[in-house]
Structure formats: structure tokens, C-alpha cells
Amino acid sequence: MARNADNLGPVSMAVALHIVLLTSMVVAFDYARPAPPITPLAIRATLVAEIPKTAPVAVVEAKPEPKPEPRPDNSAALRQKAEEVKRVQDLLIEKERLEKMRRQKEAERKEREEARKERQREEAERKRLEDIERQREENERILKALESEQRQAEIDAEERLFTARDSAAMLAYQFAIGQLIRRNWSVPASAGPETQCSVRVTQLPGGDIVGVNILSCNGDEAVKRSVEAAIRKSSPLPKPSDPDLFDRNLLLNLTLDRDD
Secondary structure, three states: OHHHHHHHHHHHHHHHHHHHHHHHHHHHHHHHOOOOOOOOOOOOOOOOOOOOOOOOOOOOOOOOOOOOOOOOOOHHHHHHHHHHHHHHHHHHHHHHHHHHHHHHHHHHHHHHHHHHHHHHHHHHHHHHHHHHHHHHHHHHHHHHHHHHHHHHHHHHHHHHHHHHHOOHHHHHHHHHHHHHHHHHOOOOOOOOOOOEEEEEEEEOOOOOEEEEEEEEEOOOHHHHHHHHHHHHHOOOOOOOOOHHHOOOEEEEEEEOOOEO
């Protein structure tokens, strides 16, 4: 029964194919010849189909599929791994945040340090300028004080000298100088009895003569040369008994008939 059921489909298809072919041939033959008087035609056909012999089909019992082995539940491990990955990511983020904060603090520290150094430089420069200004003012004060003291000393010396010029000590000082020069003066023959010469003598504090300048003289050149020679030969000049009588620039009047 199983074999007949399996062959029923092919047999039916073969029968149907033969019927279609036979019908097509009949129709084509009828169209090819002149149409005869229409006579009813009865056709009886019997189709015998040979059923091929086939080997019996072996029935194979299907083996039951093996049940899939239950997959291990690793959700806890995956969750732990995910947590570990998140923890590492959080650590990296925190490390980056801390590093950023460190760099920011370092930059702020450097900025504060630079600002402090700049304030120190400005303060040092301000103090330096103040010291320079203070020193300048002190130098000006000292200079003015020295100038004032020097002027006062000059004034006092002039007053003392003016007072001493008419004193006996001044007369004795001038007489000593005149006597020394007169002893050293070799009067030339051309000098007359009225010969008078006015001479400015520059001396050092010890009496050494460093300059002779004849201001006026009524004698000839020989007389002038003899006067200068006598004065230079008298160096050093006598010192006054009173130091206030010392005068760096002496004005001497020399004559033949008297000593001044």
C-alpha cells in the first residue's frame, strides 16, 4: 500500500500527458483536411500504464536528537568582568582628573612664584632708586656744608689777615722778607737811586717760592732780572710768627733806598 501510494502520482501524470497529446493530434488532423460532413465519432481508449518495479524502501527509524547540554550560567562572571572594566575606567578617569588638578596647581604655584619674584624685583628696584636719591641728597647736603665751611673759613682767614696786616707781627714778617731779599739782591750799575719795583710772589706753606711776577718796575731789564734772581735765591721765605699772617700770594715793593 505504501508503494502504490508512492507511484500514484507519476502514473496519473503520464495518463494525463497521453490524453493531451492524442487530443492535439486529432485536432491538427481535422484542421488539415477538408471538412467532411459532420458525423458523430465515438472514440474509446484504454490507457494501460506499466508500473515499474522498485526496490522496497528501507524504513529508517529517526534517532532522537540529543538534548542540548545546559549552558553554564556565567552571568556572575560577566558582571564581575564588567565591574572590573568599569573600575579600571573609573581609576583612569580619576587619575586623569588628579593629574589635571596637579598640573593646574603647579601652574598656579609657578604663577604665584613669578608674581612674588616680580614684586621682589620691583621692591628691590624701588629701594635702589630710593637709596640713590637719598645718597644724592646726602652728597648735596655734604657738598653744601663743605662749601659753606670753606667760604666761612676763607672769610675768617681774610678777616684775620686784614686785622693782622696792621699789626706789629705783620710789620716784622714783611721786614724779615725784605731784609732777606735785599741781602740776596745784586743791584746792577744801571739801577738809579729811585729804583722801585712791585713784585707778586707765590709761595707754599713752607715758604718755598713757586712763582715770581714783576708787576711794575722803573728799571731796565737788568734791574728786573736782578730783582727776580734775588727773590728766587731767598727761597724759602721766613715764616710768620702768627700762622694767620701767612699769605700764599705776597705783594712786595722793593726800592734801593729802603726795604718794605
